[in-house]
Amino acid sequence: MAGKNLVGPEADALDLGTVFRALADEHRRSVMTELAADRSDSERGCNSFNLPISKQTQTHHFRVLREAGLIDEIDYGNRKGIRLRRADIDKRFPGLLTLLGAESPGGTAPR
Amino acid sequence: MAGKNLVGPEADALDLGTVFRALADEHRRSVMTELAADRSDSERGCNSFNLPISKQTQTHHFRVLREAGLIDEIDYGNRKGIRLRRADIDKRFPGLLTLLGAESPGGTAPR
DNA sequence: CTTCAGGTACGATGCAAGTCGTACCTGAAG
DNA sequence: CTTCAGGTACGACTTGCATCGTACCTGAAG
16 A cells, blocks of 8 residues: 655755756645745645646646655556655755745745 | 945845856856955955956846846946955855855865 | 947847656556 | 545747847047
């Protein structure tokens, strides 16, 4: 029943340019801001972000975030889980998540 | 003769999305990395970065950095000065310059 | 004055990226 | 089995952006 974790880059292989490019998009950054604000780092569903875009585009954005090494995607077949790679990000780019958290309007904020 | 400072956004008006978009480009990020590594924050000429691009494109990149609020451009008429807005960046996005400095090839890395 | 280098303005071009439509796959529930 | 919702694959479209060519401006030096 355990889904398989889709592959992303190793912690040491994270590239700052790729990360900045991933965070340049408003939708992806809003996802990361929400994830960074949740200190429990619990696994979340893809729909829990209420992104105002089609599901194909959501697939695209989550893929970009995963390939940048910012999130893990757990594949359950007909469902998908999202989890922030907080430890790896803090190790490679300390302060980055704090930067994102500072933009948080105060926790869970739709827009 | 003191040149006039070309306008950029106020420190409080810096937008994280605009900053990330500015830093997503390799050339602009290399400029910022060099500036962040120089703790003296001295004014620099536009040619001191040895960017492998035409001067029109350089004009474009420096404009993007200025409009993002990351640098000041001092216009001397037929010459231009570049200066890092370290204080404003540190105030609005603490840790960002450290992040850039960590990517510096031989610059000042935090130890 | 003329010349020249640094810089800008405008337009064109080529490429990367965000978005969605259609079709298809997967697993759970009837 | 069939149905259905979540997700993906592929392709097309459109926008944004980095780049450069041409022309022009600015100030300093002859």
